[in-house]
Amino acid sequence: MNISALPERGLARKPFGRTTDGVPVDLYTLTNSNAMQAAITNYGGTVVTLIVPDRQGRPADVVLGYESLDGYLADSPYFGSIIGRYGNRIGKGRFTLDGKEYTLAQNDNDNHLHGGIKGFDKAVWQAKGSLAGKDPTLVLTYLSKDGEEGYQGNLAVTVRYVLTDDNELVIHYEATTDKPTPVNLTNHSYFNLAGQGAGDILGHELMINADRFTPVDEGLIPTGELRSVTGTPMDFRKPTAIGARINRDDEQLCFGGGYDHNWVLNKRGREMSLAARVYEPSSGRMMEVFTTEPGIQLYCGNFLDGSLVGKASKVYEHRYGLCLETQHFPDSPSKPNFPSTIVKPDEKYSTTTMYKFSIK
Ligand code: BGC
Numbered sequence: 001m002n003i004s005a006l007p008e009r010g011l012a013r014k015p016f017g018r019t020t021d022g023v024p025v026d027l028y029t030l031t032n033s034n035a036m037q038a039a040i041t042n043y044g045g046t047v048v049t050l051i052v053p054d055r056q057g058r059p060a061d062v063v064l065g066y067e068s069l070d071g072y073l074a075d076s077p078y079f080g081s082i083i084g085r086y087g088n089r090i091g092k093g094r095f096t097l098d099g100k101e102y103t104l105a106q107n108d109n110d111n112h113l114h115g116g117i118k119g120f121d122k123a124v125w126q127a128k129g130s131l132a133g134k135d136p137t138l139v140l141t142y143l144s145k146d147g148e149e150g151y152q153g154n155l156a157v158t159v160r161y162v163l164t165d166d167n168e169l170v171i172h173y174e175a176t177t178d179k180p181t182p183v184n185l186t187n188h189s190y191f192n193l194a195g196q197g198a199g200d201i202l203g204h205e206l207m208i209n210a211d212r213f214t215p216v217d218e219g220l221i222p223t224g225e226l227r228s229v230t231g232t233p234m235d236f237r238k239p240t241a242i243g244a245r246i247n248r249d250d251e252q253l254c255f256g257g258g259y260d261h262n263w264v265l266n267k268r269g270r271e272m273s274l275a276a277r278v279y280e281p282s283s284g285r286m287m288e289v290f291t292t293e294p295g296i297q298l299y300c301g302n303f304l305d306g307s308l309v310g311k312a313s314k315v316y317e318h319r320y321g322l323c324l325e326t327q328h329f330p331d332s333p334s335k336p337n338f339p340s341t342i343v344k345p346d347e348k349y350s351t352t353t354m355y356k357f358s359i360k
């Protein structure tokens with residue numbers, strides 16, 4: 001690659017379009033010293049592009065998405081977005097807290113998924129780019145009002161994206177509330193380390209640092225069991241191609257249409273630890289996911305079917321991207337044995353996840 005063509009470290013902003021209500025949104029491009037770039041819009045806090053070099057130094061965009069806001073407004077299965085107030089499902093859109101039952105928006109059959117009909121992925125966030133610290137940073141804030149999608153409490157949310165010179169995209173999530181509420185924030189990027197639109201992700205080799213997973217029922221709601229991965233297609237403790245066992249006759253894979261499950265990470269507490277590692281052999285790109293969260297959802301684009309056309313006119317076919325969503329476990333508000341997701345007025349919600357890129 002022509003060295004003089006490398007983009008300079010910095011932060012740039014340009015218009016990205018207007019919402020259907022006419023609200024203008026922007027695209028912020030963070031560039032580090034190695035020409036790695038993350039372009040993020042304040043519509044949904046969405047990671048629109050992520051440019052990462054391969055083992056020859058050739059850059060490619062490794063996330064699925066759209067070139068302009070219109071694509072996201074028209075139809076997006078949460079490509080790259082911040083998910084909230086609650087990542088993944090809450091069964092029947094109902095939970096009980098302090099003896100009172102709450103009813104949430106049902107947007108996935110009779111379940112509540114990814115925050116409801118208008119989750120944080122569809123909100124326009126206040127944005128502030130900064131180069132003042134060591135690394136290019138985008139700070140996004142959003143006030144989720146009391147009653148939004150059925151949740152009580154005004155929830156003030158801050159998400160900070162930082163791109164470091166060690167090729168890490170770090171995401172800090174913070175929130176405070178004035179009434180007790182479940183909170184479970186994540187990012188829904190669909191990765192393809194060979195480059196977006198380049199094919200399916202079945203050849204990606206995956207390691208998940210987890211001895212157990214949370215099995216689900218046919219509606220993808222956890223049963224409450226923490227089940228050992230031993231002897232199942234869920235055992236990714238040793239790096240294994242995602243496609244190696246995906247067609248096995250297995251009840252869990254059948255319910256998910258492939259992998260669409262939460263793993264219980266091996267860790268002591270809330271420390272930042274390695275959750276997963278993905279390697280794509282043809283490009284040599286590797287991504288490691290570190291998090292303070294107790295769980296991670298692997299979703300393999302099982303619902304992509306070639307009907308969405310994304311950046312550079314790429315058609316997103318079945319399993320063209322994989323999501324590794326760091327999180328608390330789905331349906332925790334109704335599962336007393338899962339780590340609690342309830343945030344109280346005198347507490348601060350604070351989690352960090354880092355996607356670190358390298359080559360092998
Ligand atoms: C969920 C899938 C869902 C997808 C939406 C994933 O996080 O686990 O079940 O269909 O998001 O794109």
